[in-house]
Amino acid sequence: MWEERYAASEDFVFGTAPAQFLRDHLDHLIPGRSALAVADGEGRNSVFMAERGLEVTALEFAPTALDRGRALAADKEVTVEFRHCDILNDPWPDAQFDIVAGLFIQFVGPEGRALQFARMQAATRPGGLVMLHGYTQKQLEYGTGGPPFLENLYTPEMLRAGFSGWEIVTLEAYEREVQEGRGHSGMSALVDLIARKPEV
Template sequence: MTPDEARAFWDGRYDDASYLFGERPNAFLERQADRLRPDMTVLAVADGEGRNGVWLARQGLKVTSTDISPKAVAKARALAARHGVEVDARVADLDRWDWPVAAFDVVVGIFVQFAPPDMRDRLFARMKQALKPGGLLLLEGYRPEQLGYGTGGPGQVENLYTEVLLRDAFADMEGVEVSSYDAEIVEGAGHVGLSALIDLVAVKPGPGAA
């Protein structure tokens, strides 16, 4: 899919007054609240209509939110305004975006599974690049078992995550925690029902790390 095709596809999915994945934050992200502090800088990758970026801003973080869809970004800005918070919501094709270097205390990627393996490798590398030394990475996605549930996510098995894939991709990080589990989720109309989830928490090595 070309960038123009991807933009048109996601604009079409977000072309509705309702929020496709709801307005509440992702449950995994919400469970990480104790790891977050006000005034941290955070990048919300492919943040769609802003549910996660706005929640992060409501916790006092300084949020940059990206998505390829202009319609999604407009809705993210509207959601932030309704909650009285500031979010730097930007339209960005993440495979072409000029990713900042060592700029963020936290990088969040929730269901960033539109990316086939070669693009995913680049995005994972750039997520790590964007973190400051000692920065926190929070990632959630679907496992291959999700194809049997059909309750959200891509239809391409190669876009889904396994524990081996994530541990290999982030082997250069510290404190890596990977959790696989099934859970009922309700995230708008886009993610509803029993889901095969996988979470990663990891820290970019700080100064002096081997």
């Protein structure tokens, strides 16, 4: 489905600017640290992190999106290691990252989400951060992006439970106008989670 969606468009479906979430949390994007961008799409978020001086690996399944991400990185003159990966079925990089970022990755229901979160947690080094940004269930009222399935959408309580035992650095649900290409456009119901993995 995602390859069809990207291939049907001649331009970037979600634009080339990063999600505002990353701009809101620049204090965590520290040059020299390693980051993994999960289901990164067309590269706008991984490229932005690389522009901030992070060493970034990006996982994405759709070949058209990977091609656009590589082109965007070249245009911005930064390096991102783009990897073709089905994040639920293929192996992830054998590394522990300072940041594991998942932005608008709500294409799965509860079972797939549990696996997503488990893999993200495993990829995070002790003391590192998972940074999640997505839609709450109220997003169904707006219909301005994201999946049309209630079970795919987040609640703060769901995210807190999913990262039980981790330090919750940020957990906030809010509404904001989002203009990110044609894919995300209009008032949106959002939630941010930043959670720190225990040191031991």
